[in-house]
Amino acid sequence: MEFYKSSTPKIDFPEKIRGEAKFTDDFVLPGMLYAQTVRSTIAKGKIKEIKLPELPEGYYWISAKDIPGENVVNIIFSDWPIFADKEVNYVGEPIGLFVGENKEVLHKLCQQISVIYEEEKPVFDLVNSYIHKEFTKGDFSKAEKNAVKTIKETYETGYQEQAYIEPQGILCYIDEDDKFYLTGSMQCPFYIRKAVARALGIAPEKVRVKQPAVGGAFGGKEHYPSLTGSQLAVAVNKIHRPVKMCFERFEDMAYTTKRHPSVSTYEAFIGKNNEILGLRIRVKLNGGAYKGCSGVVLSRALIASCNAYVFENLDVAGDVYCTNTVPTAAFRGFGAPQTIFAMEMFIHHVAKELGVDPLQLRMKYLAKQGDITTNSGEFHDPIVLPQLLDKAMEMSDYKRKVVEYAKPGSNKGIGMSLFLHGCGFTGSGESTIINGKVKLIKDENDHVHVYASSADFGQGNRTTLARIVSNTLGLPAEQCTMEAADTDHTPDSGPTAASRTIIIVGFLMEKAAKQLKKIWKSGVRQEHIESYVGPSYIHWDEDTMQGDAYPSYSWGVNIVEVSFDPVSYQIKVDHCWSTYDVGRVVDERIAVGQADGGLLQGLGYGYLEHMGIKDGKFRNRSLSDYIIPTFEDAPPMETAFIDNPFIYGANGAKGMGELTLVGGAPAIALAIEQAIGHKVNKIPATPEYIMEVINHDKH
C-alpha cells in the first residue's frame, strides 16, 4: 500500500477555514460566569492575610479553602498547588479566582483585593538543585587518564514561549449526567480528567473532558490546563453554574509555562591521535518554582546530550534548579533542543580547535546501526543519516558554499545540523506505564469511527490516524472518520506528546484495523479495542538511566543559509534545506507542514525569540515585544524525506512533530558563526548578542 507521496483532505479543514470551528472562547452557555485570577505580586513570601473587597451579589471568591480534594495539580511530580495557600513562590502564582458575570467587575475586584505578605528573599540563580540525574558510559577514568588535552566550552539557551495563536482557555459546568464537564484548549484530555478528580476528591468517571478546536499548543497545553481545569472545577463545585476562563495574551505570556533555560558545559578529552576519548557533560535547567514535569525534561536533555554521535566514554550529569520564577514545562522538543544545540556547536568548535574539517569529525562519530547509545542501549534499527546528509548537501550546494562564505567580508554563512529525536515515552514506558488503547467502531452502514484520545491541535492527527485505518482496511478515506477526543467515548491512548501519536497510537490503529478486517461482516455493527504491546527487546532502567531510552529514533539534517548586515547586526535567513527519516511518511502534505512549522520555531529559538526576565518578572509580555517569526522572516524551505520503514510503526511510520524543531537553532547558529566570523555560544543570537561577541573578541 502506497502511503508516501499522497495527501488526503484534512478532516477539520472546511470548518476551520470558514471560521466555523468552535474554539473555547466561542462557547457561550446560559447562565455562564467568567473567572479572573488573583496572582501573587511578589516572588517569594508567606501570605499573612487576604483582605477581600465587598463582593457584589452574584460574585464569588474561590481559593484553596474551597478545594474538597487535594490542593495539588496532578502532574508527573505533583508539587504545584492549585491555589497558593500559605506561601507564594513566584510572581503570578494563582491565589484565587473571582467569579461573576461581568468581566469588568471581575477586573476591578482583582485590583481591589489586598494580599498582605511577609516577603522572603527570592532565589533567581541556579543554585538550589531539586532534581539530579547522572550516568556514565564505558570507562571514563581511562579516557581521562589517556587524554593529552581537554577542550571545554559552555553554552546557554534562553526561555522560549510557545506563542500558540489561541491563548489558554477552559470552560467547566455540571452536565445532565451530573458529571463535571470540561472543554478547553488542551493536549491531553485524560490528564485533565485525573487532575480534576484529584482536586475534587471524586472518581475520574465523574469527570468528562471533551476537546474543542484548539489553536496550537506545542507543549504549552500539555500540563497547564490541568491547573486551570482544576481551578474551574473547584469554582463550579461551589457555585453550580458554568464558568469560563480565557486568558488575554499578556496573562498567557507572563504566567504560563515555557521552555527551560539552560546552561551546559561540555568537556572533550582528546587522545594523542586527535581522537575524542570521552566527553564530560554537565547540564543545568531552570525549572522555576515547582518541579512538575521537569524531571522528564531533564532525562530527555541528558539522553539527547550526544545527539546523533557515539562516543565510547561518557560522564553525564544534570540538575534542575528551583528558582522563584514561573514554572517551566513542556515545549516541542522537551529538553532535547537545549543539549542538541550544545553538542552541535561543541563538535564544530572541537574540530576547529583540532584543525580538522568539522564535517569529517562529525562523520567519524556518527551513529550507525548496532552502535551503543549514550545510555548504553543499542541503535536497533537501520540508520540512514549518511544518505540524509548527502541529499541535504546536494540540495543546498553546501560544499561549495561553505568554502565560498568562509572568505572574509562575505557576510554570508551556511550552517548544518544533524540530529535525532527519540520517539515516544522514555524506555519501555509505552508498554509498562502508558499502555495506550484505541477503539474502532464499524456501524451498520460500514462506516468506521476511529477513537483515540490523541488531540488534534493542528498537526492533523484526526486525518492521519483515520487514514491509517482506511488504508489498512482498503477503504476510501471518507469511510473512516475520527472525532475529537472525549473521555466518555474515547479510550485513553495516552497523552498527545513526545512525538508518540503516529509511532505509537498510529501503530495501534493499524493493528486494530487489521483485526477488524479479519472479523469484518458487512452491515453489522462491530467494535474492536486494541492495547499497546511494544517491542520486547526494549529494556530500560529509570534509576540508572541505562538501556534503550526510546522505542526508536527519527533522524534529520537542516542546512540554513544566512546574510549578516554589519551595520545593523541583523541576520536574514535566506534559505533552508532539510532531509528527514521519519520511517515512512503517512501523508506528505501534513508531513511537510510539520517540517516547515517546526523548523521555523527552531530558527526563532536560535536567533529571534528573546524573553528577558528581571526580579522574577518577564519583560516580554506581548507578541509585539516577544518576536516570533513573521511572513517576512520566513525563508524558502525545501524538504525531502528518505523512506526507512520502522517495523513497529504504522506501515513503517515513526514520530516527527518534535524532530523538525530540534535542529533549527544549531543550524542557524553555525551559519551566523560563519557570517560574523565569531563563535556563538548562546541563543537566541540576537543583534545585541552578535554585537557583544564581535566587540568582545576585538578587545
Next chain:
Amino acid sequence: MTSIKFRLNGKDVAVDLDPSMRLIDVLRDHFSLKGVKEGCGEGSCGACVVLMDGYSVNSCLLPLANVEGHEIVTIEGFKETKQFDVLQKAFAEVGGSQCGFCSPGMIIAAQSLLSHNPHPTEEEIKAHMSGNLCRCTGYQAIVQAVEIASKKGAGLW
C-alpha cells in the same frame, strides 16, 4: 445613546452600544460572529482582521465609533463569495491551515491584498500579510496558497 450605523456582511445594521467598544467585541458578542478571533488584543497577530471598505483592519484596535457609515465584512460574510472559494481551495491544496485559529484572518488579509493587487509577487505577499501571525505552518504554505489563488482566480479580483 446615539445608534451607530454601518453595513455588516451586506446588511445595514444599527447598534446602540458604547461607541468606544472595540469592534471585535461588538462583532463577537453582539452579532455572534465567532469567526473573528482574538489572539493578542493589540494588533500584533491579525487573527481578528476584518475588511473595512475592502481593506483589512484589526478589529481589536478599532473603536465602534470609527465604523459609522463604513462597510465591514467578516469571514462569515466573505465565505459566501467566489473569491473565498478560490482561496479556500488553494489553502487546502498546499496545507495553508493547521490549527486554524489564524485562518479566517489569513483569508481576509489575502482578500484585501488580491483585491488591490491581483497578481502580487512573493515579496508583496509577505509584506502585505506580515501583520498576520501563524505559529504552525512556517508561512510557506500560505504564501503558496495566495500565489495559487491569484493564478486560479484570475479575473475575479
